[in-house]
Amino acid sequence: MTALLEIQQVVKSFGGVRAVDGAAFEVAAGSITALIGPNGAGKSTLFNCVAGSLRPDAGRIVFAGRRIDRLPTHRIARAGLVRTFQSARALARMTVLDNLLLASIGHPGERLSGLLLRPRAARAHERALRERARELLDLVGLQAHADAYAGTLSGGQRKLLDLARVLMLEPTLVLLDEPMAGVSPRLRVELLDHILALRRERGITFLIIEHDLDFVMQAAEKIVVMNEGRVIAQGDPASVQGDQAVVDAYLGTAAVHEQPAPA
Amino acid sequence: MFSQLVVNGLVTGSVYAIAAVGVSLVYGILRLVNFAYGDMMAFGALVAYGCNGPLHQSMVVAALAGMAATALLALALDVALWKPLRARRAGFMSLFLASIGLALVLRQALLLAAGPQPEAYRVDPYRVFVIGSVRLSEAQTIAVATAAAAIVVVALFLARTTAGRVLRAMADDRTLAAVAGIDVARATRLAWAISGLLAGLAGVLAGLVEYSFTPDFGFQLLLPVFAAVVLGGIGSAYGALAGGLALGLAEELSTWSGFAGGVDPVYKPVVAFVLLALALLLRPQGLFGRARVA
Amino acid sequence: MSTLASAGFWEFVGVVAGIYTILALGLQLQFGFAGLLNFGQVAFMAIGAYTMAILVVKEGWSTWLAAPLGVAAAAVGGLVLGLPTLRLRSDYFAIVTIAFSEIVRYVAMNEDALTGGSQGTIALGPVGQAAQYNGQWAQFQHRMQAWLGLPSADATMLVIVWLAALALLASAWAVLRTPWGRVLRSIREDEDAAASLGKNAFAYKLQALALGAALAGVAGLFYAWQFSYFSPDDFAPLLTFFAWMIVLLGGLGRVFAVPVGAVVFGFIFAGTRFLGFAPFSWFASDQRAYLRLIIIGLVILALVVLRPQGLLGKREEMVLE
Structure with a gap:
């Protein structure tokens, strides 16, 4: 499978803190790739860089063969790469x-x-x-x-709305930021079915940040694990699960990890 | 000529600096861009005039009375207006518009109470000190000396006292400060009291420097003060001090003939606005502010 | 008290309310629909009025060419202001717009050769000669008066201004119902979300600012024609605040709330002249002018504190935050 999205040595720092520190991985076309890691690992910052909300300090982001790390959000969206937000940004009014x-x-x-x-x-x-x-x-x-x-709408319904809105754009790659957070168990199943069906029927590629590891193991065929701004492991669910670096990263910050992510 | 302009710039700049710290403290803690600040300054200036003129008190007593009255006004307004708005979780727009409404009410109330005619403090406009090539009127001398003292006091207060550190911590991060066990309500009152004291002082000094003033002179001062606050990085008290001085100097020095023939003095206020715009475009976090962590 | 009964006075109030409607409609477009905290609206009114007057007096242009150019100049003013500043945080943007309006007023006050300086438009022409820019307009107004059979020039102006205001309100209403207006509202709600849906938020905000500025330019034209003389002091920031109050009074995010706000404002503003009872009767008439503005200020405060959605606004759709 060819890579639809390539993250190449991306760096983004805030006031001396390197939130993303040389992260690199690929998202294959037609795949569901999960991005996991403890809080503060730089996942959301990296998402913001990919979607164009932030401009990386160094590195390249290539989408469908085209460099996008200098493009504004709306141009990236028009090119077929669309994101959702962690706290489903339904336009409430x-x-x-x-x-x-x-x-x-x-x-x-x-x-x-x-x-x-x-x-x-x-x-x-x-x-x-x-x-x-x-x-x-x-x-x-x-x-x-x-x-x-x-x-x-309820939190879960907003996520569905968010997903439907993204689909309106007929994207090739969808970035989902914690799609399961704040969603009732019943809607979770529904959401997962939607995502799987969309990939199957429309060939949409997904890159998903998610803390719900059950969901990740079920849905994703590739998992990328970040910690302290870097990719510490990547591969299929089984191999990542057994990776010592991953276990260390999660255990080391287990206390923090239990807390809901700040917005 | 040049050194005279520098001195004039420091005189104006120190008034801006004091007022800018007052605006900045309240912004830092309440996220309120207080449009009524100029009129609070005018209130202080007028109370002091009442003591100095009709009541024949000395300038020092008058200034202290003006400061105290303005601080009380600030505290009263917090209870009557800002607290209810905070309770409603009013955002930036509501607060800003409310401060515009308040500015109108205050300004017109001052005009109603004091009349539209210009007032002047009892200082001798013809008494002039000459130092080398620089001439300073009595009023200017009082203003610059008081302002310098006030700036030192404020800087020491912010740096050395617990209360000062609390205020700066809150300006940095409100939620963190609340978590760290700071009494937010008390710190808010403190910020208003100090902001009011500084408004009163800045008003009196502005009245002295301009020699005569009308009850609505606050608005003309407000925009340069805002410019100083933004220049210093909004919410940063030290930045506001520096921004005020820098702005006063820039306004005066822009008229220096050595600088491209000098700007026509009538455009001095425009210099402040242009600097403000430039500063924002080049460094949106303020000249002395830090970049915000996203 | 005799003025209270005079039709002429209320015609005048009605004309001013119509002009304010157009001015505030621009603000409604900018703030109520695009979320822009423009506190310099009066500057665009000044640009429109001055451009027209200068072209007529100094360049000898026809009013009918100079007027649209005045409106265009106001729109260009909006672009010039917006290009560098629309990316700023909203609180900075608010301050910069006030500063911009004061710069425009200072320039008008001090560039005597261009604007007549603080003496106003009378000094636009050669020295010692009172300049007039509204000859053609006065003729047009006379013809309209005869044609409509109206009793006075003010009554004619009332009809003309409100016809223009209604036409502009209807156009604004129509354009804001289109997908274009929908995008604008989405940007007001959440710029990041709009961008992630492929919308160029900056371009839309710039359009809203320029269109709102053009409306202020139209208001400036009518202001100039109604008063047949103006000076930089007519364009003090106070007028921008009046426009804000009108938008707030009527209700945010609703086009036809603007004329309601303007008429209520007109009544408050003019009606307070006749406060002949206590406690107002304790004050001399010049002092009542201050009282009037105090009342305006108190109404703004009351609106912000008690009814942030305005008289006609829908709470679910747009409140002041």
Whole structure:
């Protein structure tokens, strides 16, 4: 399998602290790759670098053969690499449907010039978009909430909304930041099924940060373990589980690890 | 000419510096950009005028009265306005807008109480000290000496006393400070009291330096003071001191003919704004501030 | 008290409320829909008014060419302000916008050759000659008055200003309902989330700032025509705060809340002239001007503390934070 995403010796520091310190790994096309590690290992910082929210101090990030570490977030998203946020950033004061309708690339109605010069194309695009949004709402089971403000959804429902919104963009690579955090056990199963089905049916690649190791072992075929800004182990679930460096990293910070991650 | 400008710059700059520390302390702790600060300064200046003029008190007594009154005003406003807003978890926009409303109320109340005519303290405008090529009026001398003393006191307070360290710790990280067992409510009152004292002092000194002032002169002072705070790195008390002095110097020196012929003095306030804009664009964390850890 | 009954006075109040509606609509677009803390709105009003007046008096342009250019200049002012500053944190942005509006006012006050300086537009022309920029406008207003059969110039202005305001409100309402408006609201809600969905937040904020500035420019034109003379002091930061109060009064994130806010504001502002009863009667009439602004300040405070969603706003959709 070819690498869809290549992380090459990425470094990012804040005021002298190297949050990410030369991390390097690859995400194969069509795979589900999990990124794990104790809190403060640099996972979220690395995510932010990949998604373009932060600019790495050194190293390269290559997505589908193209360097993206100097691109702004919105350009990366348009290229097909889309992220979710740890605390599902549903736009609380917009309706669920509007949340989904936002996720569209190249919508002529989203430009003033498009509205003026191509009103018909804008309307057609909007119609198609609404249809697709309804389909995805059906898929994730939120159709009854279409006109509710997203702020009224439960934590788990927001994660589903977040996932559906990402899917609207028809991405090739999805970064999920702790998709299982704050999700009820019933919805967890549902979410996992969605992710597996999406990979199977649409060939979407996933890179997932997750603390729920059961989920990681079930879903991922590759696990990358980070500690103190570096990748300390990577491979299939079985080999990583037996890796001494991984055991040390987790035991050494076990007390911290039990705490929920700060936002 | 140049040394005169430097001295003038230090005089203006020390007034800015004192006010900037007052703004910065409250910002550091409450995340409040206090738009009413200029009018609190004017309040202090007017109370002092009342003592100095009609009541014939000495300038020192008058200044102390102005400072005390402004501190009381600041504490009263905290109870009446800011505390309820904090209880509602009001964000930056609410606080800023509330301070704008408050500024309007304060300014107009001062105009109502004192009238629109300019007032001046009882100092001799013609008494001038000459040191080498530099001339200083009596008012300027009082202002710069008091300001220098006040700056030293404030710096020592922040560096050496427990209360000062608490305030700086809270400005650095509120939640951490609360976890570390700091009495946040008490520290907030302390910050308001000191901010009020400094507002009163800065107001009196500004009144002295400008010789005559009207009850609404606070607003003209406010923007350069904000500029000084931002220049120093918003929330950093030492930065505010340095920012105030730097801004005062820059305003005066910009008119120096050796500097590209000098800027027309009417544009002195614009110099402050341009510096503010430049500083923000080049170093968004402030000239003396540290980069924020994400 | 006789003025209370006079139609002329209330026509005047209505004209001013219409002008403020347009000014505050720009702010609603910038803040209520894009989340921009613009505290320099009055600067764009000044740019619009001055550009028009200068082109008419100094360059001899037709009003009908100079006016759109004034609006364009205000929009360009918005771009110039926004390009370097929109990436700043919101508190810094707020301070910089106030500073910007004061810079514009200082320049207008001190560049006598360009603006007439502190004497205002009277000094735009040659020395010793009172300059006028509104000849063509006055003619147009007369023709409209005759055509509509209205009793006074103010009544005519009332109709014209409110027609313009309603047209602009309707256009703003229409454009904000489009996908473009939806993106704008998403940026107000969460810029990072919007960017992760492929939206160029900076470009949208810049558009909102420039469009809002253009609306302020239109308000500046009507202000200039209504008063047939203006000076830099007419564009003090106080006016920006009035616009904020109007937006807050009406309600955030709702286009048609703006005229409601402006009319209520007009009543508070003008109505307080007639506070002939105690305790207001204890004060002399010049002192009541201060009282009036105190009341305005208290209303702002009350709104922020008690009703952050405004009179018509929806709490679930947009509150002041």
